[in-house]
Amino acid sequence: MTSQTNGQFDRTPLIAGNWKMNMDHTQAITLLQKLAWTLDDAKHDYSRAEVAVFPPFTDLRSVQSLVDGDDLRVVYGAQDLSDQDSGAYTGDISGQFLAKLGCTYVLVGHSERRTIHGESDELCNAKIAAAHRHGLVPVLCVGEGLEVRQAGEHVAFTLEQLRGSIAGLEADRVAELVVAYEPVWAIGTGEVAGPEDAQEMAAAIRAELAGLYDAETAARTRILYGGSAKAANAGSILKGKDVDGVLVGGASLDAEEFASIARFEQHLVTD
Numbered sequence: 001m002t003s004q005t006n007g008q009f010d011r012t013p014l015i016a017g018n019w020k021m022n023m024d025h026t027q028a029i030t031l032l033q034k035l036a037w038t039l040d041d042a043k044h045d046y047s048r049a050e051v052a053v054f055p056p057f058t059d060l061r062s063v064q065s066l067v068d069g070d071d072l073r074v075v076y077g078a079q080d081l082s083d084q085d086s087g088a089y090t091g092d093i094s095g096q097f098l099a100k101l102g103c104t105y106v107l108v109g110h111s112e113r114r115t116i117h118g119e120s121d122e123l124c125n126a127k128i129a130a131a132h133r134h135g136l137v138p139v140l141c142v143g144e145g146l147e148v149r150q151a152g153e154h155v156a157f158t159l160e161q162l163r164g165s166i167a168g169l170e171a172d173r174v175a176e177l178v179v180a181y182e183p184v185w186a187i188g189t190g191e192v193a194g195p196e197d198a199q200e201m202a203a204a205i206r207a208e209l210a211g212l213y214d215a216e217t218a219a220r221t222r223i224l225y226g227g228s229a230k231a232a233n234a235g236s237i238l239k240g241k242d243v244d245g246v247l248v249g250g251a252s253l254d255a256e257e258f259a260s261i262a263r264f265e266q267h268l269v270t271d
């Protein structure tokens with residue numbers, strides 16, 4: 001595996017846009033073209049910050065054609081996958097199909113899947129295995145709700161989700177895994193966990209991985225923050241030494257705003 005450092009950060013930051021259930025396939029083309037043009041105009045260096053989008057399933061073929069046809073550097077993934085590979089699973093999508101569509105990543109266990117669709121850590125674990133069977137890199141989402149946060153149990157809760165979701169995973173797989181810490185109370189609410197909160201949890205996740213595996217493995221895993229991230233707060237969030245990127249929802253639907261987040265190095269907050 002190649003080194004993930006970009007020279008300034010220990011790991012190459014990943015700026016990921018989860019479009020959720022927004023944008024049909026024609027709107028997807030417009031949004032992605034605008035994003036790519038904006039990043040090109042700004043001379044974005046993709047080796048300094050990787051940029052990924054996660055459109056709805058129905059957009060992926062159009063996204064693939066655009067990325068391939070125009071040689072875009074933006075990569076993409078799906079918002080979910082089945083833990084099964086094929087068969088009588090009406091409505092589900094196989095990792096095999098996503099790989100064929102050129103997906104690099106796939107979200108697993110987003111809080112909206114966990115809460116609305118009742119997805120458990122065990123199912124997330126099986127979905128991670130399915131992603132690996134098809135060469136996809138899972139972006140595992142973990143994070144606590146408001147009550148857990150108020151009870152001060154957010155670290156223990158989140159680490160339990162992490163352990164349950166990665167049980168049995170080999171060290172090499174953990175090193176390439178992306179973990180997104182998304183406090184549920186900060187998603188789509190305008191509430192942002194402070195940079196200290198994001199760093200606290202990212203450090204706790206990395207320490208947990210070091211304990212479960214080893215320090216070298218843990219040092220390679222990328223850990224993102226998600227929850228009302230935007231250009232105005234990305235610089236301070238990404239200042240945390242264990243925070244390796246952001247998983248952006250609402251703000252990723254605006255090409256200029258999302259491009260500005262990807263260009264966070266321009267507005268990194270320093271002491």
Ligand SMILES: O=C[C@H](O)COP(=O)(O)O
Pocket residue numbers: 018110182186187188189190226227228229247248249250251
């Ligand atoms: O996947 C993205 C997260 O759910 C964050 O969404 P948000 O930026 O709209 O709060």
